[in-house]
Amino acid sequence: MPAMRKKFSARMDALDCAAFRRKSRSMKTDWTLFGNTRDEEIPLFKSALLIALDEYPDLDTQYYEDVCDNWRASIAPQVERATSPIVALQALNRFLFDELGFSGNDDDYYDPRNSYINDVFERRLGIPISLAVMQMEVARRLGMQLEGVAFPGHFLVRLPVQGGVMVLDPYQRGRSLDVDELRQRAQPHVGSEDLGDQQLLRLLDPASHRAILTRMLRNLRSVYMERNDLERALRCADRLLTVDPTLAAEYRERARLYQSLGYSKGVVADLSQYLSLAPDADDSATVHQMLVDAQRGLVQTRIN
Structure with missing residues (x-):
């Protein structure tokens, strides 16, 4: 695990969060279709x-x-x-x-x-x-x-x-x-x-297409986390937030994956976003402390 964390962290530092997402989207089909598309228009x-x-x-x-x-x-x-x-x-x-x-x-x-x-x-x-x-x-x-x-x-x-x-x-x-x-x-x-x-x-209300897709991606993320395949789990977490970037809890979950992979910059970005979207969440105090710890670790990494 330490070797994998070091390898992943180095690669992520060379990109940054936004660039990582652009790289993962540059495939045969454009994931940005979810950005401004109404749910009923999502195929x-x-x-x-x-x-x-x-x-x-x-x-x-x-x-x-x-x-x-x-x-x-x-x-x-x-x-x-x-x-x-x-x-x-x-x-x-x-x-x-x-x-x-x-x-x-x-x-x-x-x-x-x-x-x-x-x-x-x-x-x-x-x-x-x-x-x-x-x-x-x-x-x-x-x-x-x-x-x-x-x-x-x-x-x-x-x-x-x-x-x-x-x-x-x-x-x-x-x-x-x-x-x-x-x-x-x-x-x-x-x-x-x-x-x-x-x-x-x-x-029994009908599920929106976004809700169906995010549920599919959560299932996959859980399967990969259970298998300790954290990079595939992270890919699913990233896609999940592409489908619906309003899901506050998903930033917290992705931050935990980033933390397991040693990517402090991603942890700080996602925990900050979680607290911005859900400032009154029951776990806000705990998450705030996680954010402080991640920021401290990021500063120490830069100093070293």
């Missing part, structure tokens, strides 16, 4: 492929666009004959999960390949959110209004239907979930009080 599937390009820089993204088009063409006749949106969705699920064989990866849930959409397509394995992105993209090309749900603990999808919404679990082959099961799943994440109907409905 979810293309953005998921953009995340995959970081790990696979030679990835042919158009190939996966074409695959989706081919799948759409294969299932379109059945969807067009469907007598209701629910029947159409059932036809789509049979195609994706029975014919194509997509399923949740129970054997190795924390394999990072479960989060890269190209690997999900190739291996037919994923986690809830990556399977949801696949399912939502094919549905979108068929004109179906399938939406993501950032449900606590386990990402879901929903289909607006007459009188309400139909909620499904893409990790369980698109199985529909009733109110009792949804309440049971959510209860451990909302405290000891009983989960009311209105609270449950709020949990």
Whole structure:
């Protein structure tokens, strides 16, 4: 670890934070599309492929666009004959999960390949959110209004239907979930009080594309941190803040990665930004002390 920290810190000092981010963005597709783009204009599937390009820089993204088009063409006749949106969705699920064989990866849930959409397509394995992105993209090309749900603990999808919404679990082959099961799943994440109907409905609100992408990147960051692959974790943290630079807590989390990698300049910049965005946060005093310590360390490094 010390050798890796020294190597990383030297490289970062040669660049600076802004230059590092410019370098990581200068790939085949421009990450700056997120800057002034309204959420509804962010292309979810293309953005998921953009995340995959970081790990696979030679990835042919158009190939996966074409695959989706081919799948759409294969299932379109059945969807067009469907007598209701629910029947159409059932036809789509049979195609994706029975014919194509997509399923949740129970054997190795924390394999990072479960989060890269190209690997999900190739291996037919994923986690809830990556399977949801696949399912939502094919549905979108068929004109179906399938939406993501950032449900606590386990990402879901929903289909607006007459009188309400139909909620499904893409990790369980698109199985529909009733109110009792949804309440049971959510209860451990909302405290000891009983989960009311209105609270449950709020949990079932559709997730924005930014929220979906940041959740995907958080998943990847956690996987890489667990594997002690800190540079890949940092890459995910950086992309996360490119997608949504308003997320105060993410500056604090990236600062911790910088700290582990020995990059004091990055620690100071991100902790300062965190305190600027969240001055009244519960941990502001602790973070302020971390900032003072990092500034002191940066000064000592310059003196040495």
